[in-house]
Amino acid sequence: MDTFINGLNLVLTVDTLLVILAASLFGIFVGAVPGLTATMAVALLVPVTFYMDPTPAIAAIVATSAMAIFAGDIPGTYLNIPGTPASAAYVGESHMLARQGRAREALGINLVCSVFGGIFGTVVLIVVAQFLAEVALKFxxxxxxxxxxxxxxxxxxxxxxxxxxxxxxxxxxxxxxxxxxxxxxxxxxxxxxxxxxxxxxNFIPVMIGMFALSELMKYYGSHSENKKVNMTSSDNVFSQVPVHVKKYWPNMLRGSSIGTLIGALPGAGADIAAWISYAVSKGKSKDKSQYGKGHIEGIVDASSANNSGISGAWVPALVFGIPGDSITAIVIGVLYMKGMNPGPTIFMDGSGLIYALFIVFILANLMMLPIGYMAIRLSKIFILTPSRVLMPIILCFCIVGAFAINNSMTDVWIMLIIGLISHLLISNDFPxxxxxxxxxxxxxxxxxxxxxxxxxxxxxxxxxxxxxxxxxxxxxxxxxxxxxxxxxxxxxxxxxxx
Structure with missing residues (x-):
């Protein structure tokens, strides 16, 4: 109990709470920009964490990664361009709902499922971290x-x-x-x-080329301005959330469970968790024919899975020092730098740092609700901004995102070539x-x-x-x-x- 109180005292300080807030806003921005990923956001934070105490440093990474994964759904919904790879599994469903005038409805249920999945994964991380890590090590x-x-x-x-x-x-x-x-x-x-x-x-330039650049080519090839989605003034973010939660709460539990388990496997991560959860959702659904046409059920499963997968990826990272994904690979370096050696002994440390980490997870996911709500309300910039203005800006971010991975023009050329090939594939109905x-x-x-x-x-x-x-x-x-x-x-x- 004393260790838990020590952890609570480490988190409930003005400095740590301000860091969580600032990192959340940063994560929302990076995740909402097509071509920039949660991993890139965390990597950009590492130099800043040099000047922070251990608790704020880890808090910044946790908050940024959680927010970026959710924010990736915003451009996916409005522009059919996933902001992060974890959003790619269900981007088609979200965008089809947006074209039906239900963009905020889709983002609202997505936000709630993301928060639920993140907290679910954190609870599992707290309760059965050692057991899940041992299972993953048997692979x-x-x-x-x-x-x-x-x-x-x-x-x-x-x-x-x-x-x-x-x-x-x-x-x-x-x-x-x-x-x-x-x-x-x-x-x-x-x-x-x-x-x-x-x-x-490299995976990132390919993803940018396949989803973002091909969408730009599709826009410029159509010679039309009707790329915007419909949204009425009565379209409220949370108005339909209680209805969907009541109907699909088993899907939220199933998606969160799958996400946590897949995330706990070293190297799997939130991306694969979302894909597998979406596949299971479609396989178990009574309305399989609605998938691909804008179905809430697939969004509920996959968006619960990718955020719970983030928490799950911390299981092998904390208990055995094995990165669960690219984000926790960066985190392990930060932990060593801050004197927190990942491994079984981290749970025996009486300083309360491990409990501070758990509390930060809960706070970051809870803060996702108000900050995510504001982001959804402001996201109408995607429809109010003329496409002829928005598309060149997105192209610039795509080029910067592809180049920034390795500071290599080769990645930019890969993005351009893959974008052209993807445009040809999509034009001929190839997924x-x-x-x-x-x-x-x-x-x-x-x-x-x-x-x-x-x-x-x-x-x-x-x-x-x-x-x-x-x-x-x-x-x-x-x-x-x-x-x-x-x-x-x-x-x-x-x-x-x-």
Whole structure:
């Protein structure tokens, strides 16, 4: 109890509360700008944290990351351009609702689900941190291989339209993931003599090109100004939230649970949590046909998952010093710099720093409600600003965002080329979301497969030799066979009716 009180005293100071407020506003701004990510926002804060005490420094990172993930939904809703990768899973649903004049309704339920998911993940982090971290540590190359394959399979099954086109889009993303040095031989692949490609194709420029630049090309190719969404004066942010919460509260719990579990797996993060939660939502829904047309249910699941995934990612980071995502990878460095060595001993420290961190998580998520509400009210700038003015500004941010990752013009060229290819794909009804997931998970699939093969001497049955690996493998095979099973079942039902 004394340790908890010490933690409370560390947080409830004027300096720490002001830092949380300032970091929240900064996170809202960065997340709402297409091309700038939550990871970039946290990275920009690191030099500032040098001059802070440990508690305000960690508080700034927590508040910024939580706000940025939510704020990414604002441009996604109004412009169909996700501000952060974690918003990409359900950007289509949000934008379709905006085109129906329900932009603030979509953002309102998104905000509430984000707060709920963040607090849910924090409670889990407090209660069962050690247990979840131990489960995540049991994952070897075999389990990570199946988890990545599961994510790739979900990207096809959640796509609307032709599954063949979704598969081809996924293969394009997997092709991009092969660029760089070969894991086994160290030989460069598809680098064409460009040194910057030795490390592979960076995810951020590809995401900017696929979502933001392709949308700009679509706008300039249409020669029209009807890109704005509709919004009536009676469109209130929270008016429909009680109705949706009452109807979809099981989805909020399910999405938050999935997000926390996926976030606790090292390297998974909020992006994959959102995709998997959206896939589960569509698979379990009674209104599958409404997905892709502006369905609240998918937003509830995925937006609860990505914010709870942020909290979940802190589990391996705090307990074992293993980063759960790119944000906690930065955080671990800050923790060491501030004298907080991640590991089991961090919970035995009597200074109260770990409890201060938990309290900061709760405060940051609660502050998301008023600050997020103000951001939604001010977000009408996206519709009041003429598209001919807004689009060039977004293009500038896209170029800056692509360049700022590695200070490399190669990333800018990648963004431009991928943007052109994505525009051609979208024009021919190819979904680009599977390509993004293929790029993200392609390296994970290859590295873990090769690692497992080296460990077992090429024995493929070893992928089913461990309980968790076998369970994931059976799930993947079931998903692959589900269309055939459904076709056989429908044929049997029709014959029985005759």
């Amino acid at each position: 070897s190359a075999f389990e990570y291989f199946w988890l990545a394959i599961l994510g790739l399979s979900c990207s096809i099954f959640i796509s609307s339209g032709s599954k063949i086109k979704a598969s081809l889009s996924l293969l394009f993303g997997l092709l991009l993931s092969t660029v760089g040095l070969d894991m086994m031989s160290g030989a460069p692949r598809f680098t064409f003599g460009v040194p910057d490609l030795m490390a592979g194709v 680009v979301a599977p390509a993004i997931l293929g790029l993200v998970l392609g390296t994970t699939v290859e590295n873990n497969f090769m690692s497992a093969m080296m460990r077992t001497g090429g024995d493929l049955t070893s992928f089913f030799a461990r309980p968790i690996s076998a369970t994931l493998g059976i799930m993947v095979i079931f998903i692959w066979c589900s269309p055939l099973i459904m076709a056989i079942y429908k044929g049997y039902t029709q014959r029985s009716n005759v």
